[in-house]
Amino acid sequence: MNQTSNTTTSNPHHWLEQITRWYEKHEHTIINELREFLSIPSVSTDSRFRDDVLECATFLKEYLQDKVGASTKLIPTQGFPIVYGELIHNPRLPSILIYGHYDVQPPDPLDQWNTPPFDPTIRNGAIYARGASDDKGQLWLLIQAIRFAIREQQLPCNIYFLLEGEEEIGSPALTAYLQEHALPAIDVSLVSDTSIPSENQPGITVSLRGIAYFQLDIWGPARDLHSGVYGGAVLNPATLLTHILNQIYDIHSGKIQIPNFYNDVIELTTQERTLLAKGTPPPEAFQQDTGLPPHAEQGYTYHESRTIRPSFDINGLWSGYQGEGSKTIIPASAHAKFSFRLVPNQNWQTIAQLVQTFIQSLIPNGIRYKLHTFHGGNPYRLPLNSPYYQLAEQAYALTFGTQPLPLYEGGSIPIVSLLAERTQRDVLLMGFGLPTDQIHAPNEHFKLHMLKRGIQTIGTFLYLLAHHHESQT
Amino acid sequence: MNQTSNTTTSNPHHWLEQITRWYEKHEHTIINELREFLSIPSVSTDSRFRDDVLECATFLKEYLQDKVGASTKLIPTQGFPIVYGELIHNPRLPSILIYGHYDVQPPDPLDQWNTPPFDPTIRNGAIYARGASDDKGQLWLLIQAIRFAIREQQLPCNIYFLLEGEEEIGSPALTAYLQEHALPAIDVSLVSDTSIPSENQPGITVSLRGIAYFQLDIWGPARDLHSGVYGGAVLNPATLLTHILNQIYDIHSGKIQIPNFYNDVIELTTQERTLLAKGTPPPEAFQQDTGLPPHAEQGYTYHESRTIRPSFDINGLWSGYQGEGSKTIIPASAHAKFSFRLVPNQNWQTIAQLVQTFIQSLIPNGIRYKLHTFHGGNPYRLPLNSPYYQLAEQAYALTFGTQPLPLYEGGSIPIVSLLAERTQRDVLLMGFGLPTDQIHAPNEHFKLHMLKRGIQTIGTFLYLLAHHHESQT
Numbered sequence: 001m002n003q004t005s006n007t008t009t010s011n012p013h014h015w016l017e018q019i020t021r022w023y024e025k026h027e028h029t030i031i032n033e034l035r036e037f038l039s040i041p042s043v044s045t046d047s048r049f050r051d052d053v054l055e056c057a058t059f060l061k062e063y064l065q066d067k068v069g070a071s072t073k074l075i076p077t078q079g080f081p082i083v084y085g086e087l088i089h090n091p092r093l094p095s096i097l098i099y100g101h102y103d104v105q106p107p108d109p110l111d112q113w114n115t116p117p118f119d120p121t122i123r124n125g126a127i128y129a130r131g132a133s134d135d136k137g138q139l140w141l142l143i144q145a146i147r148f149a150i151r152e153q154q155l156p157c158n159i160y161f162l163l164e165g166e167e168e169i170g171s172p173a174l175t176a177y178l179q180e181h182a183l184p185a186i187d188v189s190l191v192s193d194t195s196i197p198s199e200n201q202p203g204i205t206v207s208l209r210g211i212a213y214f215q216l217d218i219w220g221p222a223r224d225l226h227s228g229v230y231g232g233a234v235l236n237p238a239t240l241l242t243h244i245l246n247q248i249y250d251i252h253s254g255k256i257q258i259p260n261f262y263n264d265v266i267e268l269t270t271q272e273r274t275l276l277a278k279g280t281p282p283p284e285a286f287q288q289d290t291g292l293p294p295h296a297e298q299g300y301t302y303h304e305s306r307t308i309r310p311s312f313d314i315n316g317l318w319s320g321y322q323g324e325g326s327k328t329i330i331p332a333s334a335h336a337k338f339s340f341r342l343v344p345n346q347n348w349q350t351i352a353q354l355v356q357t358f359i360q361s362l363i364p365n366g367i368r369y370k371l372h373t374f375h376g377g378n379p380y381r382l383p384l385n386s387p388y389y390q391l392a393e394q395a396y397a398l399t400f401g402t403q404p405l406p407l408y409e410g411g412s413i414p415i416v417s418l419l420a421e422r423t424q425r426d427v428l429l430m431g432f433g434l435p436t437d438q439i440h441a442p443n444e445h446f447k448l449h450m451l452k453r454g455i456q457t458i459g460t461f462l463y464l465l466a467h468h469h470e471s472q473t
Numbered sequence: 474m475n476q477t478s479n480t481t482t483s484n485p486h487h488w489l490e491q492i493t494r495w496y497e498k499h500e501h502t503i504i505n506e507l508r509e510f511l512s513i514p515s516v517s518t519d520s521r522f523r524d525d526v527l528e529c530a531t532f533l534k535e536y537l538q539d540k541v542g543a544s545t546k547l548i549p550t551q552g553f554p555i556v557y558g559e560l561i562h563n564p565r566l567p568s569i570l571i572y573g574h575y576d577v578q579p580p581d582p583l584d585q586w587n588t589p590p591f592d593p594t595i596r597n598g599a600i601y602a603r604g605a606s607d608d609k610g611q612l613w614l615l616i617q618a619i620r621f622a623i624r625e626q627q628l629p630c631n632i633y634f635l636l637e638g639e640e641e642i643g644s645p646a647l648t649a650y651l652q653e654h655a656l657p658a659i660d661v662s663l664v665s666d667t668s669i670p671s672e673n674q675p676g677i678t679v680s681l682r683g684i685a686y687f688q689l690d691i692w693g694p695a696r697d698l699h700s701g702v703y704g705g706a707v708l709n710p711a712t713l714l715t716h717i718l719n720q721i722y723d724i725h726s727g728k729i730q731i732p733n734f735y736n737d738v739i740e741l742t743t744q745e746r747t748l749l750a751k752g753t754p755p756p757e758a759f760q761q762d763t764g765l766p767p768h769a770e771q772g773y774t775y776h777e778s779r780t781i782r783p784s785f786d787i788n789g790l791w792s793g794y795q796g797e798g799s800k801t802i803i804p805a806s807a808h809a810k811f812s813f814r815l816v817p818n819q820n821w822q823t824i825a826q827l828v829q830t831f832i833q834s835l836i837p838n839g840i841r842y843k844l845h846t847f848h849g850g851n852p853y854r855l856p857l858n859s860p861y862y863q864l865a866e867q868a869y870a871l872t873f874g875t876q877p878l879p880l881y882e883g884g885s886i887p888i889v890s891l892l893a894e895r896t897q898r899d900v901l902l903m904g905f906g907l908p909t910d911q912i913h914a915p916n917e918h919f920k921l922h923m924l925k926r927g928i929q930t931i932g933t934f935l936y937l938l939a940h941h942h943e944s945q946t
Contacts (some may be wrong), residue, residue, distance in 0.1 A: 170799075209701060213799045222764030228682060228884030231814050232727070232784030233759070233775040235768040239787050242715035243724045251716045254705070286706070291695030293839045295708040302706040311705030313803050314712050314792065321789035321810060326686045326847045328812060330786050337794060339801060341704050366766045374799045411701030412801075 012398055012460055012467075019459040022148050023452055031127070031448065033063070034140045037102075038120040038129040044080060044103035044169050053165050056102050057081045064161060068143060069151045072161070077173030080165030086184075087150055087159040094469040095158040096462075097189040098146070099419060099427075100139035101167035104131035105440045112442035126445040133437035137446035138192035139163065141432060141454030148455070149462040156466050160184055164415075167193075170375045171415045178415075178422045188388045188465075189419050192454060194409070194431030197279070199450070202396040202404040202457075204389060205429035207308065210342035210379035211412040212351045213315075216241065216359065217335050219368040224320070224329040231330060235364065238319040238334040244362050245336060248355075249312045254297035254305065256312050256340070258358045264345045268308055272384075276308065276408050277301065307408040311341045341410060348376030377414020380427065388426050391468055395461035396430075399453060430458060485871055485933055485940075492932040495621050496925055504600070504921065506536070507613045510575075511593040511602040517553060517576035517642050526638050529575050530554045537634060541616060542624045545634070550646030553638030559657075560623055560632040567942040568631040569935075570662040571619070572892060572900075573612035574640035577604035578913045585915035599918040606910035610919035611665035612636065614905060614927030621928070622935040629939050633657055637888075640666075643848050644888045651888075651895045661861045661938075662892050665927060667882070667904030670752070672923070675869040675877040675930075677862060678902035680781065683815035683852035684885040685824045686788075689714065689832065690808050692841040697793070697802040707803050708837065711792040714807040717835045721811075721828075722785045727770035727778065729785050729813070731831045737818045741781050745857070749781065749881050750774065780881035784814045814883060821849030850887020851894070859899050864941055868934035869903075872926060903931065 023030070042056035043049040057074055060083045064070040070085035083102065088095075107117035107130045115121040120129035127137065149155040160183075164174040194205045220237030221230070250257055268276065280303035286294050294302035297309050305311065315338060320331030340355075342348055352373045363369050382389055384406055396404035413429075420427045432454035438444045496503070515529035516522040530547055533556045537543040543558035556575065561568075580590035580603045588594040593602035600610065622628040635656075637647040667678045693710030694703070723730055741749065753776035759767050767775035770782050778784065788811060793804030813828075815821055825846045836842050855862055857879055869877035886902075893900045905927035911917045 211701070211801070213801070215799075220765060225763060226884060227784075227786040227788060227812060228684070228814060228882070230763065230779055231682075231786045231812075231883060232770060232778035232780075232782055233767050233883075234763055234765055234779075235724075236786050238790050239718070239722060239724060239785070242718040242787065242790075245712070245715040246719035249712060251708075251712060290698060290703065290707055292693060292707055294706050297705060305705035306703055306707075307705075309705055311700075312712070313700040313704045313709050314715065314807075315700060315800060315802055315804070316794035317711050317715075317790055317792040317804075317807065318795040319787065319790040322791045322808070323789075326688075326810060326812070327788060328684070328686070329788055331788070331790075334787075334790065335795070337799060339700060339704075339799070341701060409701070410704060410706075411699060 012463055015463045016398060016456060016460050018153070019148055019456050022152070023144070023455050030140070030144055031122070034127065034137065035120040037136050037140065038127070038131055039118050041118045042103045042131070042165065043106050044166050046106055053080050053103055057083055057165055060102050060163060061085070064143070068147045070159070070161060075177065077177060079173040082174060082177060083161065083163040085161035087146070089156060089158055091158070093156045093158050094465055095160065095184065095186040096465070097160045097162055097183065097186045097419070097423065098142055099189055099191045099415065100142060100163045100193065101135050101165065102139065102163055103165045103168050104136065105134070105168050109442060114443055117444070122448070125449060126447045128443060128445040130444055132444050132446040133433045134439040134444065135167065135193045137451060138432055138454065141451055142190065142192050142458055145455045145458035145462060149459050155462055157462060160186060167415070172375065174415060175375070175418060178418050183423055186423055186425055188425055189423060189427040191416065191427060191429050192431055192458070193413065194407070194429045195433035195435055195437070196431055197405065197407070197435070199434060200400070200402060202400045202402060203407040204392050204396065204404050205409050205431060206382040206384065206389065206406040207408040208380045208416055209307070209410055209412050210346060210348050210377050210417065211339055211414065212342060212348040212355065212376040213337070213339040213374040214355060215335065215337050215372040215374070216244070217333060217370045217372070219333045221330060221332055224332050227328045227330050234330050235367065236330050238331055240364070240367065241319065241334040241336055244359060245314060245338065247362055248358070254295065256310060258354050260354055261351070262310070264347065264350070265310065266344050273304070275406060276304065279303070279405055279407065306410040308343055310343055310346065312338065314338045341412065342379050344379045344381045346379060348378055352376060375414070377412050378417035378421070380417040380420055382426055382428070386426050387468065388428050391464045392428055392430055392461055394464055395457050398460050399457040430461065432457070485936055488936045489871060489929060489933050491626070492621055492929050495625070496617070496928050503613070503617055504595070507600065507610065508593040510609050510613065511600070511604055512591050514591045515576045515604070515638065516579050517639050519579055526553050526576055530556050530638055533575050533636060534558070537616070541620045543632070543634060548650065550650060552646040555647060555650060556634065556636040558634035560619070562629055562631055564631070566629045566631050567938055568633065568657065568659040569938070570633045570635055570656065570659045570892070570896065571615055572635050572662055572664045572888065573615060573666060574608045574637050575612065576638040576641050577609065578607070578641050582915060587916055590917070595921070598922060599920045601916060601918040603917055605917050605919040606906045607912035607917065608640065608666045610924060611905055611927065614924050615663065615665050615931055618928045618931035618935060622932050628935055630935060633659060640888070645848070647888060648891060651891050656896055659896055659898055661898055662896060662900040664889065664900060664902050665904055665931070666886070667902045668906035668908055668910070669904055670878065670880070670908070672907060673873070674875060675873045676880040677865050677869065677877050678882050678904060679855040679857065679862065679879040680881040681853045681889055682780070682883055682885050683819060683821050683850050683890065684812055684887065685815060685821040685828070685849040686810070686812040686847040687828060688808065688810050688845040688847070689717070690806060690843045690845070692806045694803060694805055697805050700801045700803050703803055708840065709803050711804055711807040713837070713840065714792065714809055717832060718787060718809060718811065720835055721831070727768065729783060731827050733827055734824070735783070737820065737823070738783065739817045746777070748879060749777065752776070752878050752880065779883040781816055783816055783819065785811065787811045814885065815852045817852045817854045819852060821851055825849060848887070850885050851890040853890040853893055853900065855899055855901070860941065861899050861901050864937045865901055865903055865934055867937055868930050871933050872930040903934065905930070
């Protein structure tokens with residue numbers, strides 16, 4: 001096969017040199033085009049930006065078509081369109097699904113930005129803009145690596161792009177799409193939307209927690225009542241709410257008390273726990289960061305408690321009078337937002353059912369309540385013996401000169417587990433964000449150095465993947 | 474003694490007729506003067522009304538001087554002045570301390586008033602204005618009854634007026650004054666600032682609960698943290714807050730769990746409980762009113778639970794995200810306002826100490842919190858065998874044609890217990906408000922019929938008191 005000549009005739013070091021030269025030659029254009037991408041305020045959560053999000057989808061579609069050579073289309077949804085693209089050499093070649101998102105978080109508070117969030121500015125070797133790291137900048141490095149490797153070098157791989165405009169609002173349209181439509185058969189999905197520990201310590205995210213998020217509303221008296229006149233003869237909805245929340249979670253053991261909650265939790269092996277422990281920040285650094293001494297579930301370290309163990313958090317709480325001074329009322333209602341982080345193999349819908357049953361059992365007769373289940377997501381874990389993990393490991397090691405760590409993340413990217421479920425293939429999370437990127441905050445930025453490193457690493461990974469495929473066939 | 478001729482030579486029925494004739498003759502003036510009093514917007518809580526509150530104090534002082542013949546002065550305080558007045562015939566005569574307040578609640582929401590709150594309007598036999606019932610209208614009937622009985626009829630009693638302008642903000646100035654100054658020796662204090670069950674069923678408030686009000690602030694992480702990244706390794710302040718609140722109160726038994734909380738509670742006798750039970754609204758009416766089936770402390774009826782038993786209520790609760798949708802944070806802080814209603818002989822400062830000790834014992838190491846104790850107040854109870862209670866009972870029975878009920882109120886009027894403590898005498902709460910008066914709400918009003926009934930009843934009470942004193946000496 002002619003197309004495979006590059007991978008068979010040269011070694012990865014040589015390939016990496018080629019990427020680097022290519023990047024340095026096109027750096028100016030790549031960055032300018034990224035600036036154009038970043039200057040479109042594609043804030044998905046705010047309807048005032050609706051047209052901008054749509055414009056951003058079109059920009060991306062056209063870019064993939066014109067500059068990467070993909071056949072593209074906008075897949076209409078109930079919300080913002082999915083940018084779909086195909087770059088197919090030959091169906092028998094290894095196929096990679098690229099996932100990313102073109103929407104961004106709102107830029108507020110605006111007055112804390114040093115330069116406007118949608119006027120991308122380069123200073124101190126970084127590009128400052130909303131979305132610079134999450135996820136436009138990281139999507140950009142994927143696209144550029146593919147542009148080089150597949151378009152220019154004709155590396156024998158097929159690429160599918162599946163880029164959504166609703167990640168920051170929970171991916172409703174893409175979730176529905178994935179549930180209703182079959183995806184092309186692929187070998188692996190590739191995502192750059194995560195961070196690595198530091199510029200010198202790369203990592204591959206191998207574990208994500210799932211989430212189940214709820215709002216509980218309890219209605220008490222028909223109106224706020226005078227707590228003197230009625231206190232003692234009326235079940236206070238705030239009191240009931242605190243009772244229920246306290247029944248869910250035992251603060252002393254750090255364990256969730258809902259029956260059968262832990263049934264499906266997979267324990268890590270001793271070896272995995274040892275590897276995980278290597279990534280544990282020292283307690284002093286943790287306390288420096290959070291302002292609190294670390295807390296842990298009984299039987300686990302605090303780092304395990306926030307990564308490979310389920311957790312419970314109250315995210316919001318409100319009832320009655322919140323102003324200055326005192327107001328002597330029995331509130332008419334009480335509300336809480338709370339969520340669980342889930343770990344393999346918990347299923348968020350099973351958990352939601354358990355939560356519902358448990359709460360129902362705690363509501364006294366005659367009390368009106370509503371338990372609303374927000375969109376949840378399942379946990380995800382990539383086995384360390386996955387060949388794709390090992391290829392990614394090599395790619396990072398070649399580019400960074402340092403072996404990457406497997407990263408067990410406490411956060412959730414529900415679309416990742418859904419992609420894995422629907423493709424029945426691994427999802428590889430090769431991130432290049434840094435903890436200092438200020439994502440979701442004012443002055444979000446992405447280091448140009450990391451943009452280059454990302455293109456080098458992904459380009460090398462594609463090379464290794466194609467090479468691996470050849471050696472298998 | 475010449476002055477006593479009226480009381481000895483005529484009977485109470487005759488006296489009541491005289492009051493009635495006097496009232497009917499002066500009704501027009503009395504109501505017009507009340508309108509003038511009501512038209513001064515003496516909103517104590519809002520500094521924009523500062524001058525109006527001061528004007529109202531002066532109006533009241535001059536009225537007592539010019540129309541009632543009292544020697545008066547304004548006692549300056551840190552806040553609004555106390556209107557003090559004396560109407561002394563002879564130090565050996567029975568002396569009555571009149572307490573009332575000339576300040577009013579804010580009129581908001583203004584758009585719900587049918588006529589402006591400070592443009593007193595008469596319709597459907599009632600006067601509509603902020604303060605019409607609470608307390609200007611009720612203070613007015615006391616003043617008019619005294620004007621008739623003491624000024625015009627020279628009834629042998631001494632009157633002291635102690636009228637404050639800060640009742641609606643918790644009586645700080647009067648509380649300080651009472652703690653620092655001795656009061657003249659008196660026989661009984663008289664207050665008209667309460668309600669009776671209905672126009673046809675008078676009552677005398679014999680019991681008030683005390684109050685101890687707190688705000689608990691718990692600080693967690695230095696900022697809102699991502700609940701995915703940190704959840705499980707950080708003690709969530711909202712979780713700790715709900716834990717603490719839940720430790721204070723057991724929702725199943727309705728009992729407060731703070732050690733020694735009930736130590737000083739006086740149990741009612743079987744006879745008192747039977748009398749109290751007569752005033753219990755039927756559960757259907759209660760549910761109609763509150764929208765909830767009645768709740769009760771174990772071992773007590775729901776009416777007892779809200780009148781002669783202590784209670785615990787969460788009055789406000791806030792933490793984290795309260796907006797639409799979901800936000801995955803561990804909140805940086807959590808806050809609650811909560812209060813206890815207290816019963817004789819609980820002391821609010823003792824209770825505050827118990828609460829403080831209890832909460833401190835529940836705060837884990839390294840967690841920053843603040844427990845703020847707002848002004849509290851002690852409970853009050855007038856024994857049913859008090860001679861003043863019995864005289865008041867007669868006065869209501871004569872005027873209304875119905876025996877009044879002893880009323881056990883769940884609410885608190887901290888100044889009442891303080892007056893009782895400082896004078897070492899009973900405080901008689903002879904109210905004429907109706908449950909439908911809309912106090913503290915838009916369209917507050919006072920029935921003119923009740924203004925008249927009040928003047929008749931208080932006038933008769935004064936007569937009976939003077940007569941009683943004579944028979945004792």
